[in-house]
Amino acid sequence: MxxxxxxxxxxxxxxxxxxxxxxxxxxxxxxxxxxxxxxxxxxxxxxxxxxxxxxxxxxxxxxxxxxxxxxxAPSALVGSLIRKTEERLKQQQELLERLRTVDATGPSGWQDVLRTVELLHELGSDSAARRQQAVLAPAEDASMPAELLAEAILTESDANVAGALRWALARAGGAAVASVAAGLDSADAEVRRRAIVALAELPGDEVTTVLTAALDDPDATVRRHAALALGARGVTRAVPVLISTVVEGPNDVDAAELLGTMAQDPEWADRIMSALVDELASPTAGSAVRMRLTQALAEMPGTIALDTLRHLSRDEDRAVALLATALVAVLDQ
Missing domain, CATH: 1.10.1660.10 (Multidrug-efflux Transporter Regulator; Chain: A; Domain 2)
Structure with a gap:
């Protein structure tokens, strides 16, 4: 042939x-x-x-x-090809995400594209100070694209830079809510935590819906931050998680204050009081837990917790009894 x-x-x-x-x-x-x-x-x-x-x-x-x-022998060569291909795919995926980010900003000209690329470069710096500076003082007084902020928030590990990113995102409005909320679908609990902390600082009904769904997250930190944010918005769906936050800590003081505010509604006052009393009676509640619960009773409106605190003033746990006695004295006044 x-x-x-x-x-x-x-x-x-x-x-x-x-x-x-x-x-x-x-x-x-x-x-x-x-x-x-x-x-x-x-x-x-x-x-x-x-x-x-x-x-x-x-x-x-x-x-x-x-x-x-x-x-x-093909094994060594095939193994090397696999590693090279994986690295190439990683680079291609990074390029794809970069292109999507640029496209999401809706550039009107190449100057907009170049500005976004510069921001991506700055936010990818190994220097936390440089990343923070890029957020707080963007070049040419340009606003930070909301989609870019959302992407950066989900990957940022430095607390100061993360705070700056959340501040900038709040100023950008609700445009990036969906992008941040996508982080709650991550298998990485840390990414979900970053997403929920950022969402907690954003307003709007859409955010409230996302936060409510996060109350069922398998990670306690995600549930806690969602409940605190919802409690501040008066969403009573957060009450069970707020009770758990008082029991488990941290943020038990914040949770107790929110429960006290919600208990101003008579319909919820009895429910919250009953939940706190049930936790106090739990055989697994140690001294530290019962101290937190006793302190939470003091946040209840009016004198609805007075009888319970009087009973606790005779508690076998001396620390609980002393705290309850002091709180009764305050309420009696």
Whole structure:
């Protein structure tokens, strides 16, 4: 079979077949009377073998060795190709995300694109101070794109930089709520924590809906921050998690204050009081837990907790009894 027919059937160009011949990778078995390359079935089979290995990313030199050296072991080379491919895919994914970020900012000209690229570069700096400066003082008095802020918030580990990012996001309005909320779908609990802390500082019904769903998150920190944010918005769905926050801490003082505010509604006063009393009676409640619960009773409106505190003033736990006695004295006054 002549080279033109081989090229047509194999899909490999005649030029590439000549290159294979020059390298000794696939040499035609014969020549015609006119000196044209003539390929036999074995030659064509070798061409397909070469193309198959090329599809795995092997170089032509590696392919020649693989086909001609019976002792050549593929495992090490394949393992190396896997690592190189994974790194290439990572780089391509990073490029894709960068392009999406630029596109999401809706650039009106190349200056907007260049400004976004510069911000991405600054936010990717190893220096926390440099990242913070990029947020607080963007170049040319340009506003930070909300989508870019959302992406940075979910990956930022430095507390100061994260605070600056949340401040900037709050100024940007609700445009990035969906982008930040997407972090709550992450398998990484730390990413979900960053997302919920950022969302807690944003207004709007959409945020309230997202925070409410986060009350069922498997991570206690995510649930706690969601409940504190919802409690501040008067959402009573957060009451059970706020009770748990008083029991478990931290943020028990904040949770107790929010429960006290919600208890101003008579419908919820009895529920909250009952929940606190039930926790006090729990056989697993240690001294520290009962102290926090006693302190939370003092946050209840009016004197609705007075009888319970009087009872606790005679508690077997001296620390609880002393605290309850002091709180009763305050309420009696």
């Amino acid at each position: 002549l080279i033109g027919e081989v090229a047509r059937r194999s899909g490999v160009s005649a030029r590439m077949l000549r290159h294979y011949d020059a390298l000794g990778l696939v040499r035609p078995t014969g020549r015609t009377m006119g000196g044209y390359r003539e390929y036999c079935p074995d030659d064509i089979r070798r061409i397909f073998h070469v193309e198959g290995l090329r599809s795995l990313g092997l170089s032509l030199r590696e392919i020649g060795r693989a086909l001609d050296d019976p002792g050549f």
